[in-house]
Amino acid sequence: MKASQEAIMARIRRLSTAHALGPIHRALLGHDGSMTKLLELILCTTVQLKTIRQSVVPCPYRPARALRIQTGEPANERDILIVDRCDGRPLLYARSYAPLSRLRPSFKDDLMRADIPIGRIVQKHRMETRREMLNVRYLGRNARLCSLLEHPGPYLSRAYNIISDEKPLITITEYFPTALFTENTSGSS
Amino acid sequence: MKASQEAIMARIRRLSTAHALGPIHRALLGHDGSMTKLLELILCTTVQLKTIRQSVVPCPYRPARALRIQTGEPANERDILIVDRCDGRPLLYARSYAPLSRLRPSFKDDLMRADIPIGRIVQKHRMETRREMLNVRYLGRNARLCSLLEHPGPYLSRAYNIISDEKPLITITEYFPTALFTENTSGSS
Numbered sequence: 001m002k003a004s005q006e007a008i009m010a011r012i013r014r015l016s017t018a019h020a021l022g023p024i025h026r027a028l029l030g031h032d033g034s035m036t037k038l039l040e041l042i043l044c045t046t047v048q049l050k051t052i053r054q055s056v057v058p059c060p061y062r063p064a065r066a067l068r069i070q071t072g073e074p075a076n077e078r079d080i081l082i083v084d085r086c087d088g089r090p091l092l093y094a095r096s097y098a099p100l101s102r103l104r105p106s107f108k109d110d111l112m113r114a115d116i117p118i119g120r121i122v123q124k125h126r127m128e129t130r131r132e133m134l135n136v137r138y139l140g141r142n143a144r145l146c147s148l149l150e151h152p153g154p155y156l157s158r159a160y161n162i163i164s165d166e167k168p169l170i171t172i173t174e175y176f177p178t179a180l181f182t183e184n185t186s187g188s189s
Numbered sequence: 190m191k192a193s194q195e196a197i198m199a200r201i202r203r204l205s206t207a208h209a210l211g212p213i214h215r216a217l218l219g220h221d222g223s224m225t226k227l228l229e230l231i232l233c234t235t236v237q238l239k240t241i242r243q244s245v246v247p248c249p250y251r252p253a254r255a256l257r258i259q260t261g262e263p264a265n266e267r268d269i270l271i272v273d274r275c276d277g278r279p280l281l282y283a284r285s286y287a288p289l290s291r292l293r294p295s296f297k298d299d300l301m302r303a304d305i306p307i308g309r310i311v312q313k314h315r316m317e318t319r320r321e322m323l324n325v326r327y328l329g330r331n332a333r334l335c336s337l338l339e340h341p342g343p344y345l346s347r348a349y350n351i352i353s354d355e356k357p358l359i360t361i362t363e364y365f366p367t368a369l370f371t372e373n374t375s376g377s378s
Contacts, residue, residue, distance in 0.1 A: 033222025042212040
């Protein structure tokens with residue numbers, strides 16, 4: 001599952017050529033900062049998080065592997081939408097898993113009880129972290145994403161870990177409609 | 190000198206309106222990840238660092254304030270250009286100051302002896318950090334930038350700290366020509 005950061009960059013270049021992606025698509029796919037902040041900058045708006053589902057679950061195989069924990073270890077599973085605060089349109093859907101054993105109490109409270117994007121939680125707690133890209137993908141039609149994002153696709157997806165104290169604190173997979181970030185149709189001021 | 194991250198975002202929105210900046214300009218100005226990585230993603234290229242000057246100096250007043258050290262404390266001053274590896278064109282000029290007292294030996298070697306962009310040094314050493322924006326600016330004509338960047342301007346500039354172990358490890362001011370990142374003229378694949 002783990003790929004080198006160079007391999008991810010090469011994969012983004014290949015996806016870019018194959019699907020005529022623009023600079024903004026590549027930036028969203030491959031950058032290593034806060035996704036919330038980048039969305040707000042690109043669209044010149046503020047965004048809001050809507051929690052679809054949040055519960056403690058036995059961690060499934062794939063996220064457990066990404067987190068380097070045992071399958072079945074208790075993890076916080078969070079399904080969220082990032083929406084534009086102005087018009088409410090969905091911009092991004094994400095599912096994340098965070099092992100309970102690695103969450104400090106105040107961070108855990110924000111993650112489990114409040115509608116706060118992860119980038120803002122990290123900023124609020126002045127946490128020092130690094131982001132490790134795991135995968136990037138291009139997806140065609142998908143009924144669930146179509147319903148959640150109110151857009152027929154195609155979609156771009158990225159998976160990454162946020163590392164703190166040398167261990168993955170959370171593993172996140174994000175999906176967004178390619179067309180939302182086509183230069184001609186959005187985000188110029 | 191220190192501004193809240195919300196104030197920086199508001200300032201970027203004002204600059205965007207005043208100077209008809211696009212989504213890529215705002216992303217470059219305000220993101221909190223590696224600038225090297227974002228440049229490579231946007232331009233779909235690889236970049237290279239060229240050191241213009243690098244020496245240990247008594248830290249001047251303004252960077253000392255940003256770093257929260259005494260003026261005159263020994264700091265590594267580095268003037269660099271980021272250039273496109275394919276055609277050699279200059280993309281970005283940066284000046285940084287790093288207090289010697291805060292540099293771990295291996296990081297110091299990379300910073301002082303090698304042509305490695307700071308984002309790559311941070312990645313290579315798997316460092317956990319956070320970036321704190323200090324200022325963003327729009328600049329018109331400037332003879333020094335024109336000569337360094339081989340472009341008459343205008344330019345965008347951002348200043349930020351990279352924080353490690355709760356202290357600023359390095360303070361960086363970057364400058365790039367606005368026109369390099371105008372959607373119609375660069376970076377589509």
